[in-house]
Amino acid sequence: MALVYPLALSGFMDLLRVQEVRLDLDRPLQMNSLHGGELLTAEVAPPYWRGSIALAPMASRAADEVLTLLAALSVPGRAFEVCHPHRIGPAGDPLGAALSGFAPVIEAVPSNAFSLRLGGLPQGYALSPGDMISFDYDPGTGTRRALHRVVEDRAATTLSAFSGYRTGEFEVVPYVRPGAAAGAAVRLVRPACLGVLVPGSVSSGSTRGSVTSGVAFSWRQKLRA
Numbered sequence: 001m002a003l004v005y006p007l008a009l010s011g012f013m014d015l016l017r018v019q020e021v022r023l024d025l026d027r028p029l030q031m032n033s034l035h036g037g038e039l040l041t042a043e044v045a046p047p048y049w050r051g052s053i054a055l056a057p058m059a060s061r062a063a064d065e066v067l068t069l070l071a072a073l074s075v076p077g078r079a080f081e082v083c084h085p086h087r088i089g090p091a092g093d094p095l096g097a098a099l100s101g102f103a104p105v106i107e108a109v110p111s112n113a114f115s116l117r118l119g120g121l122p123q124g125y126a127l128s129p130g131d132m133i134s135f136d137y138d139p140g141t142g143t144r145r146a147l148h149r150v151v152e153d154r155a156a157t158t159l160s161a162f163s164g165y166r167t168g169e170f171e172v173v174p175y176v177r178p179g180a181a182a183g184a185a186v187r188l189v190r191p192a193c194l195g196v197l198v199p200g201s202v203s204s205g206s207t208r209g210s211v212t213s214g215v216a217f218s219w220r221q222k223l224r225a
Contacts, residue, residue: 003072005077005078005079005080005225006078006079006080006081006194006225007069007073007079007080007081008081009081009083009190009192011080012069012073012080012081013080013081013082013083013085013192015065015066015069016053016055016066016085017055017056017058018053018054018055018056018085018086019054019055019056020052020053020054021051021052021053021054021084021085021086022051022052022053023049023050023051023084024049024050024051025047025048025049025149025173025174026047026048026049026050026220027043027047027174028043028044028045028047029041029042029043029044030042030044046174046177047173047174047175048220048221048223049147049193049195049220049221050198050218050219050220050221051082051195051218051219051220052201052216052217052218052219053085053216053217053218053219054214054215054216055205055215055216057211057212057213058211058212058215059210059211059212060207060210060211060212061210062212063204063205063207063212063215066215067202067204067215070197070202070217073196073197074197074199074202078196079194079195079196079222079225080194080195080196080219081192081193081194081195082192082193082194082195082219083132083190083191083192083193084132087132088189088190089188089189089190090126090127090128090131090150090188091128091130091131092125092126092127092128093125093126093188096188096189096190098122098125099121099122099125099188099189102120102121102122102163102164103120103162103163103164103185104118104119104120104121104164104185104186104187104188105118105119105120105162105182105183105184105185105186106118106119106135106180106181106182106183106184106186107119107120107160107161107162107166107167107182108169108182109176109180109181109182110169112169113175113176114171114172114173114175114176115169115170115171115172115176116133116148116169116170116172116176116180117166117167117168117169117170118133118156118166118167118186119156119160119161119162119164119165119166119167120160120162120163120164120166120186121156121160121164121165121166121167122156122164122165123156123157123164123165124155124156124157124165125155125156125165126153126154126155126156127150127153127154127155127167127170128150128153129149129150129151129152129153130149130150131149131150131188132147132148132149132150132191133147133148133150133172133186133187133188133191134146134147134148134186134187134191134192134193135180135184135185135186135187136184136185137177137179137180137181137184138179138181139177139178139179140179142224143224143225144177144179144223144224145192145193145194145223145224145225146176146177146180146193146223147191147192147193147221148172148173148174148176149172149173150170150171150172151170151171151172151173152170152171153170154167154168154170155167161182162183193221194221194222194223194224194225195219195220195221195222196219196220196222197217197218197219198217198218198219198220201216201217201218201219202216202217203215203216203217
């Protein structure tokens with residue numbers, strides 16, 4: 001069966017034995033100093049996520065399979081779902097078990113572009129700083145994928161317009177791009193963005209006997225599949 005891009009977590013990330021991971025929010029900024037000593041800072045491009053992944057030593061045959069997938073993903077335009085492999089659910093629900101039977105959604109997008117409200121949650125379900133959420137949105141030019149980190153503590157305490165309870169307004173990073181809408185499904189368990197390989201970043205490692213070590217790669221966020 002032909003591969004379908006972007007590769008879902010089950011088709012790529014779930015196959016990796018990740019030893020080390022890095023996940024950063026890159027915010028391209030330009031800073032200028034004025035004559036009076038004031039600093040002017042401007043965002044010169046939208047913020048995006050980037051990261052790197054180093055794999056644990058593995059059987060050389062398994063390494064061949066991973067490196068073949070990486071070679072396929074190096075074709076321009078091909079993307080894959082990428083999540084933090086060591087973070088499954090929010091801090092207060094590490095495995096996402098409390099969300100069984102619930103379907104989290106965006107309850108409302110406040111006028112403040114740095115804030116969200118979620119609904120469709122269990123009563124008292126808590127979000128903590130550092131928790132991640134993802135959802136799809138459409139700015140009018142096609143569906144895109146957003147990934148955000150929660151900045152403030154919030155718990156779902158009041159009944160939602162959707163099934164379940166809702167949170168109050170809370171801040172997220174990066175800012176919420178135009179197109180996010182109430183009712184959009186939210187992933188709190190294994191939230192993922194879309195990524196592409198950084199050219200030249202793949203390390204094929206080295207093989208000793210039947211074990212290959214040092215396979216690694218870097219990626220950066222792509223908004224649209």
